[in-house]
Amino acid sequence: MGFSEKQEELVRESWEMMKEDxxxxxxxxxxxxxxxxxxxxxxxxxLKDTDEIPQNNPKLKAHAVKVFKMTCESAIQLRExxxxxxxxxxxxxxxxxxxxxxxxxxHFEVVKEGLLRTVEKGVGEKWSEEMKGAWSExxxxxxxxxxxxxxxxxxxxxxxxxxxxxxxxxxxxx
Numbered sequence: 001m002g003f004s005e006k007q008e009e010l011v012r013e014s015w016e017m018m019k020e021d022x023x024x025x026x027x028x029x030x031x032x033x034x035x036x037x038x039x040x041x042x043x044x045x046x047l048k049d050t051d052e053i054p055q056n057n058p059k060l061k062a063h064a065v066k067v068f069k070m071t072c073e074s075a076i077q078l079r080e081x082x083x084x085x086x087x088x089x090x091x092x093x094x095x096x097x098x099x100x101x102x103x104x105x106x107h108f109e110v111v112k113e114g115l116l117r118t119v120e121k122g123v124g125e126k127w128s129e130e131m132k133g134a135w136s137e138x139x140x141x142x143x144x145x146x147x148x149x150x151x152x153x154x155x156x157x158x159x160x161x162x163x164x165x166x167x168x169x170x171x172x173x174x
Contacts, residue, residue, distance in 0.1 A: 003078030007134035011075035014131060015068065018122035025122050026064030027053060032114035040110060043101050067115065074145075075138035084141040095149025103150070108143040115139055 018025055030053050033040055041047045046059035053060065074084045119135050120127045 003075065003082075003134075003137060005079065006130070007137065008075050008079040010128075010131045010134040011072055011138055014119055014123045014126065014135070015072040017126070018068065018119065021122065022065055022068075023061055025068075025118055026061040028121055029064045029067070029114055029118040030060055032117045033110055036113055037107075037110045040107065043103060043107065067111065068118075071115065071135065071139045071142055074142040075134065078138060078141055084145045092149060092153075094146045095153050098146055099150045099153050105147070108147065112136065112139050112143070 030044075030047070034047075034053065044060075044063070046057055046063070047053065077084050116132055116135060116139075119131070123131065
């Protein structure tokens with residue numbers, strides 16, 4: 001079953017509601033992530049060297065907006081194309097950054113939970129199981145695309161490393 005028109009509408013509608021309060025919601029989003037997994041703080045360069053979540057950290061807000069917006073765009077793409085299609089260079093960058101930071105599968109689940117809690121707070125009484133399902137599906141598809149790119153890059157790195165080791169071995173024996 002594909003992403004339904006209703007699911008896309010729920011994501012779009014809730015995103016429109018949340019856009020009004022992005023500074024507060026982005027702070028809530030990161031508070032949720034760190035509440036669920038305090039060690040995740042080290043994965044965010046803009047949170048690493050601080051004891052608390054800075055109230056006016058522009059990088060924090062920008063990152064939260066990117067996550068919300070990309071998830072929302074994922075929902076639209078799921079409806080239009082049946083899959084998440086992210087610009088190749090953007091996807092390559094996301095895969096690379098997440099791989100370098102040491103992000104693994106469970107981290108994506110933490111972010112998903114933080115995202116869902118934040119959407120629930122952002123939309124208030126409009127929150128429903130149906131909306132939760134729509135955001136969950138959109139996020140899962142986006143996370144899967146990023147993880148696939150991470151796996152591709154990890155395989156490339158391993159292949160390059162093996163090639164370099166073979167070349168070094170050949171030089172030593174020459």
